[in-house]
Amino acid sequence: MILLQRYIAFIFLLLGIPVTAGTLIVSPDGPVYSVKAALEQAAAGDTILVRAGVYKEYNLLIDKPVTLMGEGLPVIDGEDQGEIIRVVADNVHIEGLLIRNVGTSYTSDHAAIRMVRCENFLIKNMVFEKLFFGIFLEKSNKGIISGNKITGDATDEYSSGNGIHLWYSHEVKVLDNSVEGVRDGIYLEFSDHILIKDNTSKGNLRYGLHFMFSNNDTYINNVFKDNGAGVAVMFSKHIKMFDNHFLKNWGTASFGLLLKEINDSEIKGNVFEQNTVGINIEGSNRVHYDSNDFISNGWAVKVLGACYTNIFTRNNFLSNSFDVSYNNSMNDNTFHGNYWSEYTGYDLNKDGVGDVPYRPVKLFSYVVNRTPETLVLLRSLFVDMIDFSEKVSPVFTPDALVDATPLIKRRK
Amino acid sequence: MFKILKYSFYDLMRSRWSYVYLLFYLALGFVLLFLNNDLSKGVITLMNVIVILVPLIGTIFGVMYYYNSREFTTLLLALPLKRFTIFIGQYLGVGLSLSFSLLIGLGIPFASYGLFQSDAVGQFSLLLITGVFLTLIFTAISFSIALYNDNKIKGFSYAILLWLIMAVIYDGVFLMTLVVFEEYPLDNFSILATLLNPIDLSRILILLKLDISALLGYTGAIFQGFFGTGAGMVVSLSCLALWVILPCMNMYRKARVKDF
Amino acid sequence: MIAVEQLYKRFGKNEVLKGIDLKVDQPGVYAILGPNGSGKTTLIKAILGMVIPNKGEITVNGNNVSKSPVYRQDIGYLPQIANFPANLTVKEIIRMIQDLRNSTPDTGQLIEWFGLQPFLDKKLNTLSGGTRQKVNLVLTLMFDSPLIILDEPTSGLDPVALLKLKRLIRHEREAGKTILITSHIMSFVEEMADEIIFLLEGRIHFRGSVHALKEKTHTHDFEKAIAKTLTLNDSYV
Numbered sequence: 015m016i017l018l019q020r021y022i023a024f025i026f027l028l029l030g031i032p033v034t035a036g037t038l039i040v041s042p043d044g045p046v047y048s049v050k051a052a053l054e055q056a057a058a059g060d061t062i063l064v065r066a067g068v069y070k071e072y073n074l075l076i077d078k079p080v081t082l083m084g085e086g087l088p089v090i091d092g093e094d095q096g097e098i099i100r101v102v103a104d105n106v107h108i109e110g111l112l113i114r115n116v117g118t119s120y121t122s123d124h125a126a127i128r129m130v131r132c133e134n135f136l137i138k139n140m141v142f143e144k145l146f147f148g149i150f151l152e153k154s155n156k157g158i159i160s161g162n163k164i165t166g167d168a169t170d171e172y173s174s175g176n177g178i179h180l181w182y183s184h185e186v187k188v189l190d191n192s193v194e195g196v197r198d199g200i201y202l203e204f205s206d207h208i209l210i211k212d213n214t215s216k217g218n219l220r221y222g223l224h225f226m227f228s229n230n231d232t233y234i235n236n237v238f239k240d241n242g243a244g245v246a247v248m249f250s251k252h253i254k255m256f257d258n259h260f261l262k263n264w265g266t267a268s269f270g271l272l273l274k275e276i277n278d279s280e281i282k283g284n285v286f287e288q289n290t291v292g293i294n295i296e297g298s299n300r301v302h303y304d305s306n307d308f309i310s311n312g313w314a315v316k317v318l319g320a321c322y323t324n325i326f327t328r329n330n331f332l333s334n335s336f337d338v339s340y341n342n343s344m345n346d347n348t349f350h351g352n353y354w355s356e357y358t359g360y361d362l363n364k365d366g367v368g369d370v371p372y373r374p375v376k377l378f379s380y381v382v383n384r385t386p387e388t389l390v391l392l393r394s395l396f397v398d399m400i401d402f403s404e405k406v407s408p409v410f411t412p413d414a415l416v417d418a419t420p421l422i423k424r425r426k
Numbered sequence: 427m428f429k430i431l432k433y434s435f436y437d438l439m440r441s442r443w444s445y446v447y448l449l450f451y452l453a454l455g456f457v458l459l460f461l462n463n464d465l466s467k468g469v470i471t472l473m474n475v476i477v478i479l480v481p482l483i484g485t486i487f488g489v490m491y492y493y494n495s496r497e498f499t500t501l502l503l504a505l506p507l508k509r510f511t512i513f514i515g516q517y518l519g520v521g522l523s524l525s526f527s528l529l530i531g532l533g534i535p536f537a538s539y540g541l542f543q544s545d546a547v548g549q550f551s552l553l554l555i556t557g558v559f560l561t562l563i564f565t566a567i568s569f570s571i572a573l574y575n576d577n578k579i580k581g582f583s584y585a586i587l588l589w590l591i592m593a594v595i596y597d598g599v600f601l602m603t604l605v606v607f608e609e610y611p612l613d614n615f616s617i618l619a620t621l622l623n624p625i626d627l628s629r630i631l632i633l634l635k636l637d638i639s640a641l642l643g644y645t646g647a648i649f650q651g652f653f654g655t656g657a658g659m660v661v662s663l664s665c666l667a668l669w670v671i672l673p674c675m676n677m678y679r680k681a682r683v684k685d686f
Numbered sequence: 687m688i689a690v691e692q693l694y695k696r697f698g699k700n701e702v703l704k705g706i707d708l709k710v711d712q713p714g715v716y717a718i719l720g721p722n723g724s725g726k727t728t729l730i731k732a733i734l735g736m737v738i739p740n741k742g743e744i745t746v747n748g749n750n751v752s753k754s755p756v757y758r759q760d761i762g763y764l765p766q767i768a769n770f771p772a773n774l775t776v777k778e779i780i781r782m783i784q785d786l787r788n789s790t791p792d793t794g795q796l797i798e799w800f801g802l803q804p805f806l807d808k809k810l811n812t813l814s815g816g817t818r819q820k821v822n823l824v825l826t827l828m829f830d831s832p833l834i835i836l837d838e839p840t841s842g843l844d845p846v847a848l849l850k851l852k853r854l855i856r857h858e859r860e861a862g863k864t865i866l867i868t869s870h871i872m873s874f875v876e877e878m879a880d881e882i883i884f885l886l887e888g889r890i891h892f893r894g895s896v897h898a899l900k901e902k903t904h905t906h907d908f909e910k911a912i913a914k915t916l917t918l919n920d921s922y923v
Binding site: 429433434436438440441494495497498500501502503504683684686 | 738773
């Protein structure tokens, strides 16, 4: 078979048709009619060029370092039969294909592309539709996932998968992808030194980004919008979260960002806008919150359980129903130099810092923490009055919980 | 009735206070929108004002108008007119002229900032509807109170006290009840307590329209499930309407047996 | 015209009217007199339907007062203190009252009579008390009602206007109307009243002409006669 193929290529060569050495062409008109056949024929280092067309194939196995390249966005339709591409070799490059109809299963996690123990891979400019899992990395390192567009049609959590799924994979770059309509947009578990940058993850059933037990990761300039619950970062340390947008994660159990057991991390330059809870913090220590914008959230920062030595500085708190909420009166966190839109103090010496400390925790937020039903009295005159009297002479709110140097003007 | 209404309305529409009231709302609307170009945020701030101030102004205007026009009322009573006609006419005159000021005073600034092109139009309409209801409710209540009290000072004090109860004390008791009985399921109680106070009811209706229900967690979901549905809206508006009708019926009862 | 039967009225513990029986069936000017608190105003207000009696029945032209307000179509009433919606003009208030009574008599003569032309477009709250009283009189008299009730009609009027008022009342009497008047000005009563109804402590103490009263008390001075009746408690007529 392979011999025949070589033979044909040789004839093509004789006929003067330009075929680069090591390139196999798949097209509905031949010479190779299926990707599967091409993969079987290809030698290590070959390029398989897939021309536009619809290829009804699944369970494709890439077991040698090849480049699988689409031209004019060819479609690989799995017809819901199961996994579509599995890669088990290093140095594989997949680009420019549209993969659709990945089979849904309750027993195995079928993916459009599954990488198993690979290194130095590149998955680029792919389109995924009607999928279960999109790109599934299993113990695969040092690769790049870039410019892909994943559009699922998930309706419930138990019968849907994740867009980009990393499991025990390290030093991977996830760049410029757009994920929507799946369970979790991007999912990381036991994956370290990952860079997630310039992605958009929106309208996903559960989390825009979900990650657990993964350390030393960085995510920069991503947009997380309209996800069921927001972004969840759990049981990890040394995480850098810079310049991300968390928008409109609005629902009874939603939040922009959930931090659970996160230590020694930096959250800087992010925007949290119109989330039920901007950041929900549980048991996180030594986290530095710097220069974030919290705009029109229900709660900007909700602190639950013991959180120690966190620093909030240079943040803007604008029109949130509650700026900061605590469920205990212990405080070991510092607030300084933030801008609070509800601050009513003055600045006599004109140094840009208010002369009166600001207390970001309202009495009503304590009452609400104790009896959540009382929230029905939000924005009633009585509540405003008790908040005001507490502000004038604090009795219930902890003394230490103040921003002693509140900014007069919003940080630009 | 319509004649009395017409004349009371004309009279009030020419009074300085109507203009003060109108100007207040115009200024409020424009200042709010000037400081903050966002219509929906303007609606939130306005809600606080409407829910507290409109009932207060309705109360004060109602009592004031009743006592100021007492002698004129005597004159009207000597005319071949039914008593209830006179009072309901005067009441509607006050209520409608206040509503009018509210509608125009807030309508103009918001319309000029492009309300009709924005998606805040639904919220804003609800705001105005509840505002009109609150005006009618508190004017009716204060008229009713004034009808019971010939002593001006007493009538005034009772009316203000009632406003204070509805706007502040009720919520205080409500809050305490929720905290004290926190182990019990309180959702139905909360809904009932909200329905019973027109100020709370208006506040919740607007808050739910502003989609703050998500903040309210489980209770919010229940509230949304009740007030957010068409049936809930009908129940709520009926409750507000009932708050207009009951004082009016009371006015009817009292007007029939009162000596002037 | 007016028939009052066994009229009782109590305000709280204070019994104001204690069984009034009164029939007025002839045209003429009737002065209702009595010391302060004797129930004059209460009686008038009961006739007008403003005060609801505890007991007794009042009919005006055969219509029971408590049944329907229609009988007031026949009454012109001048209240003691008249206060109008402050922001209406004189013209507007006249038109308004006419509109409320569904009748538009010509008021030109009356307005001229009291010299109110210059005030027609003025707001009522800018007028003096006397002028306001004149407006009030116009409002009362313009309908040509067969029964006219005047509560202290002289208050605030200057002498010229008072003269005009007297002439007007005489004119109305000649036109066959029944006029009830309360007043503290005894000379006015003496001059105008055909008959005096004297109330004392909630009962009719005396009823008859001025002449009869003088005769009964053996005085020529009307004011003294009135004072005397107050001391002669046993003399019912």
